[in-house]
Amino acid sequence: MTKKIKLLDTTLRDGEQTAGVVFANEEKVFIAKMLDELGVDQIEAGIPVMGSDEKDVIKKIVKSNLKASIMGWNRAVIKDIEASIDCGVDAVAISISTSDIHITHKLNSTRDRVLEQMVKATEFAKFNGLYISVNAEDASRTDDLFLIDFFKAAKEAGANRVRFCDTVGILDPITTYNRIKLLKEAVDIDIEMHTHNDLGMATANAIAGAMAGATYLGATVNGLGERAGNASLEEVILSLKYAMNLEHANYHIEKIKDLCAYVAKASNREIPFWKAITGERIFYHESGIHADGALKNPLTYEIIKPEDLGLERKILIGKHSGSAAIKNRLSFHGIHIDDASSYELLIKVRNVSIALKRSLNDKELLSLYEEVLRERNLTA
Template identity: 85%
Template sequence: MNEKIKLLDTTLRDGEQTAGVVFANEEKVFIAKMLDELGVDQIEAGIPVMGDDEKEVIKKIVKSNLKASIMGWNRAVIKDIQASIDCGVDAVAISISTSDIHITHKLNSTREKVLEQMVQATEFAKSNGLYISVNAEDASRTDEDFLITFFKAAKEAGANRIRFCDTVGTLDPVTTYNKIKLLKETVAIDIEMHTHNDLGMATANAIAGAMAGATYLGATVNGLGERAGNASLEEVILSLKHAMHLDNFDYNIEKMKDLCAYVSKASNREIPPWKAVIGERIFYHESGIHADGAIKNPLTYEIIKPEELGLERKILIGKHSGSAAIKNKLSAVNIHLDDCTAYRLLEKVRNTAISLKRTLTDKELLGLYEETLLEGNLLKEA
């Protein structure tokens, strides 16, 4: 694919809807600036109709002279959109449910009324010169024919794109691809993927949507969001580069580590050390075969350079280590082992790691090396 895939970040809206998360206003402004430095194309800055405090921070973001488009999120209600207009945003998301379960039990409405409400809100936004994303909430559980009708009505009313929402994270990548491909072939309008992670497939579904023709991908920093969260911005970006191999990739990934760390602190949600793309330990190797390969040529087990992400490669010594890793580790302090000594030291390393239930520190490894030498000398004397 050579078509530009654009990123919509909703950390400040859907990310803040994570249960228990609240960003301070200055944190929201700073996050928006960091997202802009990363190269995100559009920032969903919040929900203006929530009140004056929300409006004020969105206005500050708008006045920050960012390169990114600034979007306000709205229900399909005129007063919501007017609140967004008051903030000076250049784009609006107009959201309404499209699945029968939502229409019946959440909205107490009908398909016809949903269409009418969406069209009225879209036409109002269009008359005010705004870029419009019409959001089909719970699109993944929506009747196919009705969803196509909804897409067509939104386009006719003036929508620039449709946000396909897998609101409850129920999709798989194959189903996602087929659904988006059908919609793209049926209605000529830009599609944005908005995927949730309830089954652990949010990023995969976002990328599947892009492969099927979606041109916008929605995501949040660190995968924040309702329940199990949204597609992770950092995972989506690296997937565009290393899985889809886009020719026009222009995101500043060296900015990601600081952004993710800042959002982690602001949201009080720690980043697991094994987290894809940004986990502190994702370039740590212990297993003998893997460590040996990584020492000889990192490409054997790494598709990304650690320094590209501001991380570092480490060879850990523990139960699963091989002699090559031990030799490499000690050579760094000018200790060069012969095969026999390395074999005897490896046995000590494994036994010690099992008894401690962890990898060894450099000092512990040196201690075991000295023990091995001493035992060797005693054997020679005997």
């Protein structure tokens, strides 16, 4: 990568557009501060034209002296941009649909009028000294030749970058890579990926875009967003660091857990135990082979240290356990058993785990161990 990939977080805008989610104003300010501490490059703080309450909280975020750039989201309408200017943001997103299905059925417009409206709004924002991201809504369903024309017109009007929006989450990583590569070769302008998760590929598509040359990735905390949500900020950060091995992806990952937990509470959306990066049990092992490997060297089955994410490793005892895990767990209680005893105990563990449909706690394991001892004494 010749350019640093930067992160735009849109939790406070697109994340709050999740059906049923509303952030209190003070929550929005606190989330912005936590994002800034994490090291996010730009924060899309809201939609200023919504009115006084929204404008008040955006102004408060702007006045919080954060290191991150603060962006306001706008339609390609002058009054929207005026509202953003009034909030004091240093950057604006100017959004308009580019796909024929949106232009015809949503905007009741034409391609020429879309270009004219976008250019007029972009020139106005440029005249007012703002950093500009022109958003091609539904870019993933837009004709490539028209999208190239749109990108060129945005650049000529003064846009700093163009946001490629997979608005309905229809893309796959290979198609994403090929299309972003095509656009980068056709127009020399920074591209931002804005991906949705309708098919479960939002983070993968964002990373594919980065591999093809996109230099900004948009995401939300916990993957909040319309319908199935957006690319997950925490997944994108760890993918940049561990999948793409980018040395500049030096975000403060130790702050991810608290940020995600706070947003989960504020949005009333619990984090599943198995959620990538932040799930409470993603470093739990039960399978005999996996547990044995993790006990010998965690690198056998873990690419990230759990403590780096504020999580912990646990070896569970259950149906899929092996004797190594049972011996290890008993050793915490000062009990050391031979192979024959561990095998007898393993049979009991598996039978009870199947009957209870879960893993066993330490009390249950010790009780079964005592049974093994009693049975051995009776047969001795």
